[in-house]
Structure formats: structure tokens, C-alpha cells
Amino acid sequence: MTGVLVNGQSNDTLSVFDRGLHYGDGVFETLKVVDGQVVLLEQHLQRLQMGCERLRIPQPPVEALVRDINTLAKAENKAVIKILVTRGAGGRGYRMPKSITSNRIVICYEFPHFPPDNYRQGVKIRLCDGRVSPNTALAGIKHLNRLEQVLARSEWQDESIAEGLMMDPQGYIIEGTMSNVFLVSRGRLLTPDLTSCGVAGIMRQQVLDTAQDLGINFDIRSVQIEDLLTANEIFLTNSVIDIWPVRVIEGIPNRRHGSIEYQIGPITEQIMGTLYRGCS
Amino acid sequence: MTGVLVNGQSNDTLSVFDRGLHYGDGVFETLKVVDGQVVLLEQHLQRLQMGCERLRIPQPPVEALVRDINTLAKAENKAVIKILVTRGAGGRGYRMPKSITSNRIVICYEFPHFPPDNYRQGVKIRLCDGRVSPNTALAGIKHLNRLEQVLARSEWQDESIAEGLMMDPQGYIIEGTMSNVFLVSRGRLLTPDLTSCGVAGIMRQQVLDTAQDLGINFDIRSVQIEDLLTANEIFLTNSVIDIWPVRVIEGIPNRRHGSIEYQIGPITEQIMGTLYRGCS
Numbered sequence: 316m317t318g319v320l321v322n323g324q325s326n327d328t329l330s331v332f333d334r335g336l337h338y339g340d341g342v343f344e345t346l347k348v349v350d351g352q353v354v355l356l357e358q359h360l361q362r363l364q365m366g367c368e369r370l371r372i373p374q375p376p377v378e379a380l381v382r383d384i385n386t387l388a389k390a391e392n393k394a395v396i397k398i399l400v401t402r403g404a405g406g407r408g409y410r411m412p413k414s415i416t417s418n419r420i421v422i423c424y425e426f427p428h429f430p431p432d433n434y435r436q437g438v439k440i441r442l443c444d445g446r447v448s449p450n451t452a453l454a455g456i457k458h459l460n461r462l463e464q465v466l467a468r469s470e471w472q473d474e475s476i477a478e479g480l481m482m483d484p485q486g487y488i489i490e491g492t493m494s495n496v497f498l499v500s501r502g503r504l505l506t507p508d509l510t511s512c513g514v515a516g517i518m519r520q521q522v523l524d525t526a527q528d529l530g531i532n533f534d535i536r537s538v539q540i541e542d543l544l545t546a547n548e549i550f551l552t553n554s555v556i557d558i559w560p561v562r563v564i565e566g567i568p569n570r571r572h573g574s575i576e577y578q579i580g581p582i583t584e585q586i587m588g589t590l591y592r593g594c595s
Numbered sequence: 596m597t598g599v600l601v602n603g604q605s606n607d608t609l610s611v612f613d614r615g616l617h618y619g620d621g622v623f624e625t626l627k628v629v630d631g632q633v634v635l636l637e638q639h640l641q642r643l644q645m646g647c648e649r650l651r652i653p654q655p656p657v658e659a660l661v662r663d664i665n666t667l668a669k670a671e672n673k674a675v676i677k678i679l680v681t682r683g684a685g686g687r688g689y690r691m692p693k694s695i696t697s698n699r700i701v702i703c704y705e706f707p708h709f710p711p712d713n714y715r716q717g718v719k720i721r722l723c724d725g726r727v728s729p730n731t732a733l734a735g736i737k738h739l740n741r742l743e744q745v746l747a748r749s750e751w752q753d754e755s756i757a758e759g760l761m762m763d764p765q766g767y768i769i770e771g772t773m774s775n776v777f778l779v780s781r782g783r784l785l786t787p788d789l790t791s792c793g794v795a796g797i798m799r800q801q802v803l804d805t806a807q808d809l810g811i812n813f814d815i816r817s818v819q820i821e822d823l824l825t826a827n828e829i830f831l832t833n834s835v836i837d838i839w840p841v842r843v844i845e846g847i848p849n850r851r852h853g854s855i856e857y858q859i860g861p862i863t864e865q866i867m868g869t870l871y872r873g874c875s
Contacts, residue, residue, distance in 0.1 A: 330607060334745075339618070339739055408707075
């Protein structure tokens with residue numbers, strides 16, 4: 316842990332009246348720092364702004380946010396920065412108070428250790444029982460209501476399992492607990508449609524942009540377990556891990572041994588090669 | 596505002612690393628204080644315990660909670676106490692940390708002013724556009740993921756509207772943003788089934804227990820807009836308001852003027868009479 320700024324001040328506490336605590340009434344971003352520079356800062360700030368607009372949270376001044384981020388990032392070789400913006404402190408009850416100042420919290424964490432094999436050989440993941448609820452008003456936003464992810468992540472303790480895939484109540488694959496998911500099937504890239512739930516990841520968009528640049532066709536649509544069974548390659552994305560190819564998915568219902576195995580294929584390698592040159 | 600205790604200490608701040616803030620990873624209770632006494636304390640503590648168990652949050656010691664509550668309540672003529680229990684501070688990421696101490700926050704608020712006519716003549720409410728998401732893992736628990744309620748409550752500014760009813764995505768009536776709902780139809784009481792979403796209110800249970808005592812038949816089942824149209828009486832419940840009869844529901848689709856009107860009927864009066872003698 317290497318620093319916290321609350322509204323620009325060095326501080327590691329927040330009012331107990333903050334609506335982020337009472338209602339999860341806020342949004343967040345998780346960014347990677349490499350050599351004192353924040354990766355894809357502009358994109359993260361844009362999504363934060365979009366989330367604030369959707370939830371009608373008064374936006375913190377962008378200059379102030381950028382200053383906070385740079386203050387914490389500049390001395391870091393490799394780190395993770397988390398930004399939280401809450402509606403602010405005040406109001407008993409759900410009603411949005413008329414005059415309220417949002418709170419911005421910027422936290423710099425040590426970069427987590429990921430086994431190098433996660434990138435070279437791919438990761439083992441599982442299909443979670445816990446579902447992600449559809450709600451178009453909240454879909455795509457990285458908001459602070461994350462109990463579904465906390466519960467899904469608590470389904471396994473096995474350290475060799477790197478992530479869990481979550482379905483919606485109808486059984487459509489939506490995302491990982493902390494990542495987006497891509498499938499490659501017959502040379503085409505496929506990622507779940509997030510119109511009704513899920514977080515629209517910055518790295519997910521980077522992958523889609525990269526696919527476009529490379530001339531790889533892609534589909535954004537409903538994804539079912541059947542699609543996992545027929546896929547040739549699978550990978551996960553987020554802004555901290557970048558891309559992890561998937562080697563095994565466990566917990567597949569009605570499947571011998573309950574698991575599916577994959578190779579790291581040419582499209583995953585092509586996208587990883589391009590993106591790693593570009594942004595880490 | 597008349598006092599805050601964080602883990603028993605007078606304090607109005609909390610760690611910025613608290614998982615209640617980051618993920619809404621916690622539960623809460625809202626209690627009424629009358630003449631220094633907390634109303635239905637035992638029932639609230641039981642639900643808090645049930646919520647902690649369901650979310651696997653280490654329970655704060657009950658004696659300590661009761662001590663905190665009484666410390667704040669004893670000097671109050673009429674007040675509202677809110678208890679928040681979060682999983683505690685720590686862990687970047689959704690994974691529940693192995694060793695973590697939950698945080699208990701007890702806040703005493705001034706009692707809100709409710710117009711006496713809310714009780715005597717009933718309230719005007721509306722049917723909200725915002726939906727409450729089904730998730731059996733979270734159904735019934737008073738957890739801290741409340742963005743759906745914040746958004747629904749933001750749909751109206753008209754001070755004459757006291758509450759909004761929320762439906763699930765399929766159009767079944769579930770609850771108010773801050774209350775449970777009861778219908779009376781042909782002499783029977785009816786309240787929505789909360790197996791897949793909604794908060795199982797303490798006052799809701801009091802009403803069901805009272806109905807049982809009074810020999811009023813009741814059903815707990817799916818409730819549709821059609822049921823609102825055919826109901827003779829409607830009322831809302833929560834631990835702070837107790838019971839508000841409903842006079843008008845606005846925003847009903849495919850309905851002349853979009854509204855339905857009700858009288859305060861005999862069953863509502865019978866239950867109000869019995870409960871108000873019993874617990875406020």
C-alpha cells in the first residue's frame with residue numbers, strides 16, 4: 316500500500332455518512348501504473364465520467380483527479396491505482412440530496428504478483444454458480460454494488476484457479492468476476508453483449524479495437540455454454556492483468572470431468588503480441 | 596444527527612479500505628427509538644445475524660452491538676438508529692480475506708418528520724420504472740448494494756409522493772424503495788413473495804404475525820399490476836414509518852389518468868390499531 320488521497324488530501328479515512336458506504340452509491344476504476352505512468356488514463360477517465368453521468372453523481376474536476384493520480388503514480392515502478400468516486404456524504408434515505416459534493420478517493424496499491432505462467436501457459440478458471448443480475452440501468456458501469464462478485468469469488472479457495480466466469484440468471488455467460496471474456500471460434504472473436512449486465516472493460520475495448528486494426532472479425536452477442544464447448548481459444552482481459560489465455564474451464568455441467576481444455580491459439584497470440592507492444 | 600459509534604468508539608470516520616465502501620460488502624438495519632427504547636430490537640438483531648451468515652461476514656458480538664445501540668438511544672425521545680456491519684477493511688479484490696475483523700457502525704439520526712395525514716388519510720405513491728434485480732443469493736437480506744433503490748427514488752421530486760413501488764424485470768411487484776407492500780383483496784391480505792428479490796422487512800413480519808393473531812387470512816405470492824387494480828386496500832410498512840395506508844398509486848400503465856385510488860379499509864385499520872398498540 317503506497318498512499319491514499321481523499322479529495323486531494325493525504326488521508327485514509329472517510330465520513331461514515333458517505334453514500335458509497337451506505338448504498339454503494341458510486342463508481343470506481345482500477346488502473347495500471349508502469350514506470351510512473353498510468354496506462355490508458357484517458358479511457359479510464361472517460362468511463363468514470365460516463366458512470367457518473369449515468370448515476371447522476373456530480374463529477375469531480377478532471378484536473379484534480381489527474382493531479383491526485385499523478386501524485387501517487389509518479390514514484391511507482393509498477394503499481395495499481397484505484398479511483399473511487401462516491402455521491403458524497405449526506406442524506407438518510409435513498410433520495411439523492413440536492414446539494415452534495417461527491418468524494419474522490421485515489422488509492423495506490425502494490426502491484427499484485429501474477430505467476431508468469433498465467434501469460435505463457437494460460438490459466439485454469441471455473442464456471443461460477445453465482446449469477447450476475449441483469450439491470451439495464453446499471454449495465455456497463457463500474458459501480459460500487461459488487462456483492463455478486465464477492466459471493467462468486469468466494470466459491471473457490473483453490474489457488475490454482477485464477478478466475479471464475481459468471482452467467483446471468485438465464486445461463487448466458489457475461490464476464491469473469493474481475494475480467495471480461497473473449498472466445499475465438501472458427502477464426503472469429505466473440506465476446507458477450509453487455510447491454511443488460513456486466514462491466515464494459517477498458518481492456519475489452521482495447522482488444523476490440525486491436526481486432527479491428529488487425530482485420531480480425533468479431534461478434535458481440537449472447538454467449539452460451541455451448542459457445543465455450545465449441546471455442547478454440549479463450550482469454551480474459553482486465554486493465555491490471557492485461558490478457559490471460561485460458562487453459563482449462565472447470566465446473567461445466569453435463570461434461571465429462573466437468574472441464575474443457577484449450578490451447579493458446581494464433582488469434583490470442585496475435586492480439587497479446589500487439590497489445591503488449593502497445594500498452595504495457 | 597445525534598451520535599455515531601464505530602466499533603464502540605465515538606468516531607465519524609471509517610477506513611477508506613473498508614469493503615462496505617468498495618463493494619457494498621455488508622448489511623444494515625434501521626430501527627426506531629421511542630422513549631429511549633429500541634422498538635423490536637431482538638427481531639432486527641436476528642435479521643442482522645441472518646444477513647451476516649448468508650454473506651459469511653464475521654458477526655460482531657451481540658453484547659457490544661446492544662451496548663452501542665443503548666448508549667445512543669437512551670437519551671432520545673424519538674430517533675432512528677442505523678446499524679451497518681461491513682466485512683471490514685482489507686483485501687484488494689473481491690476475494691474475502693481470510694483474517695478480517697468486521698466493522699460495526701451505529702448511527703443515531705433525528706426522527707424524520709412525516710405528515711400526520713400519511714397515517715390518517717393515506718399516502719400517494721407511484722409505480723417506478725427502475726426494477727429490482729432477482730438474485731436468490733441476496734434476496735431477503737438488507738445488504739449494502741442499494742443503487743437500484745437510489746435510482747428508483749430519483750425518479751420523482753414531487754414532495755406529495757411518499758414512496759415508489761418497484762417491480763422485478765418480469766413486471767411482478769416486489770416492494771417499495773424503502774418499504775414492503777401489502778394488498779387487501781376480498782378480505783384476504785396479500786404481500787409479494789421475496790424468494791428471488793426484495794428485503795424481508797421486520798414490520799412486514801409483524802404484520803403477518805398480527806394477521807395470524809387476528810385470524811385474517813394471508814397469501815405470500817407473486818403480485819402483478821392486475822392485483823393492484825383489483826385490491827380494495829393497500830398499505831406500506833417499514834420499521835420507521837410503521838404503516839402508511841395508500842390512497843393513490845400513480846404511474847399505472849394502460850390506465851385512465853394512470854392512477855388507482857383506494858380507501859383506508861377495515862383490515863388496514865384493524866392491523867394498524869393492533870400494531871400501534873403493540874409496538875410504538
